[in-house]
Amino acid sequence: MMKTTDVPALFAALLALLVSGAAPLPGGDDTAPDPVRSDSAAPPADHHMHVWSADARDALVRLMAAGREGEPPQIPTFDGEQVMAELDSAGIERGVLLSTAYFFGSPDVDFEDERRRVRRENDRVARQVAEHPDRLVAFFGVNPLADYAADEAERCASTAECVGMKLQLANSDVDLREPAHVEQLREFFRRAGELDLAIVIHLQTRREDFGRRDVEAFVDHVLPAAPDIPVQVAHMGGDSRFDSATVRSFDALADAMEEHPERMDDVFFDMGLVPFPEQRARGDTARQRIYRRWNRRFAEAVRRVGPDRVVFGTDYPEARPGQYARRLRQSLPLTAAEIRDLFDDRAPYLE
Ligand SMILES: [Zn+2]
Incomplete structure (x- = not known):
C-alpha cells in the first residue's frame, strides 16, 4: 500500500515540533545551555x-498542506550565514548543504515552471557555499x-561549489519495485559516476x-552502475528515527556490506536525526x-558496521549541530571512545 502523500520525514517532524512548540529552529526556545563535557571534541x-x-x-508549505486541513x-x-553561525558556535569546521530543489519535482503538487525553479534553488545553494568555499560544499537536489x-x-559537475547530488526517493515517489524507476535511477547513478559526483540518497x-x-x-x-563514487545513505537507511522500516533497511544494507563488499565499498551512512537526545523528551x-x-538500536547499528561507516549529521534546521552533538554525548549508550570514533569521520567528498 502506498501513502497518498509523503512529505519528507524532516518536514513531518518539523511540523510536529512546530505544533508542539518544541521547535529546534534557531531562535526557538530549545536553546537552554547544556553542561559541556571535557571529552567533547567537535x-x-x-x-x-x-x-x-x-x-x-513556500513549496514545502504547499507539500505539507497537500491532503491536510487547517x-x-x-x-x-534558511541561508548560509545561519549555517556558518551554527558551525562556528559548535566548533565544527565543515558543513554539507543539501539543496531541497527536489521539492519542486514532487508529484504531489503541480509546481508551475518546475525546471526553472529547481535550477534557481540549486544555484542559490551554490551561492551560499561560494561565500565560504573553504568551509561549505553543496549538493544539488533533483527528482x-x-x-x-x-x-x-x-550543471552540478560544472559548478565549483557542487560536489554531488541529493536524491529524496519518497519525495520524488521513486518506487524501487517499479522496474522502470530502477532503470532510471540506475541511469542517473551511471551518469553521476561519469561526472565523478557523490550522491546523498534518502533511500x-x-x-x-x-x-x-x-x-x-x-x-x-x-549501485553497480556507479562503482567508484561516494554514496551517503541518509538517516541510516530510513526516514529519520530508528523505526521498524529503518531497521529493515539498515539490516539489509549491513548484510550487503558483508555479502558484496566490492559493491558497498564507497557506501556509508549519515546519522541525520536518527538518534534522538533524551533531553527532547522534556521529562515526558x-x-x-x-x-x-x-x-x-542506533548504537547496535553503529557497532555492527563500525563507526567509520557512519558520519555525523543533523538534518539542520531540524537540529542545531552543537547542541545535538553535545546532547548525543549524554544520551547515546556508547562509550566516550566509541562516540569519538563515531563523530570523527569526514566523508571522502570533503577531502
Ligand atoms: Zn535532510
Missing part, C-alpha cells in the same frame, strides 16, 4: 544540513525521474513495508523510553 563536519529560499519554503505552518527561510535530472547533474520510499526487497533492488541494480517519561529504545 565533529569535523555536519554532513546533512539544509538551507532554503522563500520559494522552496492553517499552513509558519516556516522560516531522478525528471527529464531534466541528468542536466542538473551536469526510503513511500512503500509502507519498505525494506529488504527495496534495498536489494538498489544494491543489485543501481514515555517519550524518554521511546528515545532510549531508538538510541539502543
Whole structure:
C-alpha cells in the first residue's frame, strides 16, 4: 500500500515540533545551555544540513498542506550565514548543504515552471557555499525521474561549489519495485559516476513495508552502475528515527556490506536525526523510553558496521549541530571512545 502523500520525514517532524512548540529552529526556545563535557571534541563536519529560499519554503508549505486541513505552518527561510553561525558556535569546521530543489519535482503538487525553479534553488545553494568555499560544499537536489535530472547533474559537475547530488526517493515517489524507476535511477547513478559526483540518497520510499526487497533492488541494480563514487545513505537507511522500516533497511544494507563488499565499498551512512537526545523528551517519561529504545538500536547499528561507516549529521534546521552533538554525548549508550570514533569521520567528498 502506498501513502497518498509523503512529505519528507524532516518536514513531518518539523511540523510536529512546530505544533508542539518544541521547535529546534534557531531562535526557538530549545536553546537552554547544556553542561559541556571535557571529552567533547567537535565533529569535523555536519554532513546533512539544509538551507532554503522563500520559494522552496513556500513549496514545502504547499507539500505539507497537500491532503491536510487547517492553517499552513509558519516556516522560516534558511541561508548560509545561519549555517556558518551554527558551525562556528559548535566548533565544527565543515558543513554539507543539501539543496531541497527536489521539492519542486514532487508529484504531489503541480509546481508551475518546475525546471526553472529547481535550477534557481540549486544555484542559490551554490551561492551560499561560494561565500565560504573553504568551509561549505553543496549538493544539488533533483527528482531522478525528471527529464531534466541528468542536466542538473551536469550543471552540478560544472559548478565549483557542487560536489554531488541529493536524491529524496519518497519525495520524488521513486518506487524501487517499479522496474522502470530502477532503470532510471540506475541511469542517473551511471551518469553521476561519469561526472565523478557523490550522491546523498534518502533511500526510503513511500512503500509502507519498505525494506529488504527495496534495498536489494538498489544494491543489485543501481549501485553497480556507479562503482567508484561516494554514496551517503541518509538517516541510516530510513526516514529519520530508528523505526521498524529503518531497521529493515539498515539490516539489509549491513548484510550487503558483508555479502558484496566490492559493491558497498564507497557506501556509508549519515546519522541525520536518527538518534534522538533524551533531553527532547522534556521529562515526558514515555517519550524518554521511546528515545532510549531508538538510541539502543542506533548504537547496535553503529557497532555492527563500525563507526567509520557512519558520519555525523543533523538534518539542520531540524537540529542545531552543537547542541545535538553535545546532547548525543549524554544520551547515546556508547562509550566516550566509541562516540569519538563515531563523530570523527569526514566523508571522502570533503577531502
Ligand atoms: Zn535532510
